[in-house]
Amino acid sequence: MNTNANGARVPAWAAGLAGVTAGAVALGVAELVAGLTTAGASPVVAVGGAMVDRTPAAVKEWAIRTFGENDKTILVIGIVVVAALIAAGLGLVARWRVGYGMAGLAVFGVVGIIAAVSRPDSGPLDFLPSMIGAAAGAWALVLLFRRAEPSSRAEPHPRAEPSTGAEPSTGAEPSTGAEPHPRGEPTIRRAGADLHTFDRRKLLTGVAVGAGVAGAGAVTGRLLGRRGDVTMARRDVARMLPRPTIAAKPLPAGADLHIRGLSPFVTPNYEFYRVDTALVVPGVDPRSWTLKIHGMVDRPVELTFADLLRRPLVEADVTLTCVSNDVGGPYVGNARWLGARLADVLREAGIRRGADMLLSVSRDGWTSGTPVDVVMDGREALLAVAMNGEVLPAAHGFPVRQVVPGLYGYVSATKWVTEIKVTRFDEDTAYWTTRGWSARAPIKTESRIDVPREGDRVPAGRTTVAGVAWAQHRGVDAVEVQVDGGEWRRARLAEVPGPDTWRQWSIDWDLAPGGHTIAVRATDAAGYTQTPNVAPPAPDGATGYHSIMVRAG
Template sequence: MRDRRPLLAATAGAVAALVYFGSSEFLAGVLALTSAPLLILGQTVIPLVPTPLIKAAIAVFGTNDKLALVITIAVVGVVIGGIIGWIGVRRRSLSLVLLAGFGALPIILQFTAGGSLTGMVPAVVGVVLGCAAYLGLLRLAEVDEAPAALAEVDEAPAPAVRSTGAEATRILTTGETTGGPVGTTEAPDVRADDPRGPDRRLFFGIAAGLGAIGVAAIAAGQSAAVLARNAAGAVAQFVLPRPAASAPPIPDGADLEIDSLAPIITPNSEFYRIDTALVPPAVDAGSWSLRIHGMVDREVTVTMEELLALPLEEHYVTLTCVSNEVGGDLIGNAKWLGYPIRELLARAGPTSGADMVLSGSDDGFTASTPLEVLTDDRAALLAVGMNGKPLPRDHGFPARLVVPGLYGFVSATKWVTSLEVTRFADKQAYWTTRGWSTHGPVLVASRVDVPRSGVRVRADGGRVVAAGMAWAQHTGIGQVQVRLDEGDWQTAQLSEELNVDTWRQWRIDLTGVSSGSHTVTVRAIDKDGNVQISDRRPAIPGSATGLHARDLTVE
């Protein structure tokens, strides 16, 4: 009979891992703690992931890249639990030590990072429950497999043997036999449908139930964490002051109001989020401060109270991620409230030879921004508001950097706490050490939003409407051209411009379009005459390039 104990033990280990992750994740979510093992492991893994793999994850999952990482870590953890469980077939004590050690890893990581004792509670509880589930399932497995040795016995009944009187007397007094069964007694018939069957079904039933509870607890914990994060990000007590300089009203015609075309202003809830924080830091606005130091005449520290008392300004600025693929949606436009960074730097007085500002985040992220970009006349802000509300926690509450004309990886530091004036030759930022460019200027780009790719369009007398977005931050879009199939480039109508730091909508009526399959391609030209690069290249190290196209079928 095949020994099924390894399978049962591996299953017990995998379920124990699910119980561990589920209970700790749920408890952390309920207590609004950021110390769930999945999050701690994920935040530890992020800096170790090779850059090409990060790029691939963002390309595939977009803003869901962090959820994908959490799921991957959970799956890997379950596999590790299964391997540890399999070891327990012969080395029960070793497997229990390994399982507890695996569960204790996030506790150790948190402790070395200066975590609190309270933050360790979810993982400790998870270890206890996970080990208890493992031992309980192993006991069920042992009950199931205990008679396994009997299965080696030949199931054919032994021939009947008639005992002599003397032999029968000896058996009655000693309980021993010399060979076969006494009288007509036969060898036990051990079959798969004996009482072991129900035990095995019970094992898998309980294992499936515990596994399902573990998965549900992980999901519930994640949901509770999101709710707690959103509640913290809203910061009901945080009141934005009235801006000293308001943004100009949005001009008529800035939004073409075409179905499926991205709005000119991106709602906070729909604004893309790409950063290295698996869980956004919970920064207290009351104790927050910004330190400006390094190659300066004088070190400056600005508290939130001091920042809010300054004459704040509103500006519409479009931000985009360097990981945005051609035609991608890792871009958004918002009205930001903040104080000009150039004024803060002027207080500190950068010294001769400085050419870079290394901004630092509460979560350890750093970005390298050219000093000249932060000291010219552009609307580079230390922002505290987004679309008329305090910054959401996901987008940098209580303060972040907003710099027109640069990709976020070299400028848009969230939860910012430090500005170090230095030199590119002396310091490297988070992504620079991973092979990305140091300056990151935004390139001219555009995309087709309407019609959607692969849709069937009914032509109106041979006319098809195409529309989309174009951007060239801090230079401005001068023209957008559209081509149907391999035809000539045609000039599209542009929406009214908010300012040179924001994107613009475009539309065009393509006429004489016959039924069948077609391709719509777009390219943009900025106000300096720079034509969007048509050659395809990946985002690393500076930005993806190429022309965006959409396929459609005309009826």
């Protein structure tokens, strides 16, 4: 559609507004179609997921440190803002030829289609949301420009004839050479004496309708997408969840020091950290879930959820830690897990000689490489189905996730696990190892000050300093605290049920008025004292002492 003679009459601001509205219609309709098919095929989600997979590790680390668990929300907002800016640009291009704007929307549709169908868990209909959304956006762009253009072309005023004196003077105003135009609609003059009207009212009405369509589509799509919500499925599992065959021992009486501000020994599920690559939490139906174990095994195994629940279930207290955790950071938590022993399942499959890695696969395609010898050495490596006495929350891997004590999460804690390939480190690589992280990542001995906080003002005199320390599967043997670079003093340690959890500690210190720097270090049961050398999380975990500055007085 050539609009060199018409589209260019639309002011730039109106063209940009039309472009943004058309882009919103495209996304809204795409969300609606995604709700009817697959939520993960939404262009925003699919493109966002592709961006997460292709973002350099350093940028991801910066995002996690800066935005924490809100990093995905910030990414989605950024995608929408960038899409709006590009849509506005397409509207400006469409002033000269609407076909150019339509072509731009088609390109965006193709990008969305490629992102959606290239997802590891993509389905046969995942191309539809982006395709139909782009078509709807292009149609909206054409309609908006048609509404903005003049409804009729102004005719030139007839040339004045010489007066014959037959008609008396009426006292009318002299002609301007153009027909009158509605009040409030600006006049745009082209070459010559022709005048044309830009129909502001019709355009804004169309924009309002387009915004309504976009909003209704997005909201309805999200509501429809909740069909994949697993709330009801979790309730059903809760009713059938068996009691543990091997229950964990009761927590020792002194496991929690009950100091205000100190992290509790057991981290509540709603406070447990979440770091993963999924923009949309996978909704996995336990009735259709299976776990396939194959590769270097004698007898491939495929378990259903019911099969897993029929196995002996074990309870274990295990602290998980994310490798992205900075010294003193929040990405560590402790929970009581319930699940089947992974080692028992692997023994039934029969691991072949030479296999040294378990490449586990999440429902969203994420992969993790876990050393075989760690899983088989007797620690409670679990295919977990419950967390702190309740069915796994969806965000933490429902219906089944891996929990392996002593390893950072990126090489051990696969959520929504659906497949385990028994293989070798020199033959396969996992998601983060292809991005420069260490293939084997035992958790480093670390400690953190929880009380007081950085920058706190505390009373001069006796002050309680407290925190947590961890050295999973080795255990914490000692924690020492230092003030203003002076002597190291041993802190009091809380009791622990075993070596796989963090350990609370506390010490009372007399602080003189003024500013003070407080540091902490831990020593594990193997005799290793954490290093003061500062290192970033990449490639295998941060190091250094956690220190804070406070003011007493």
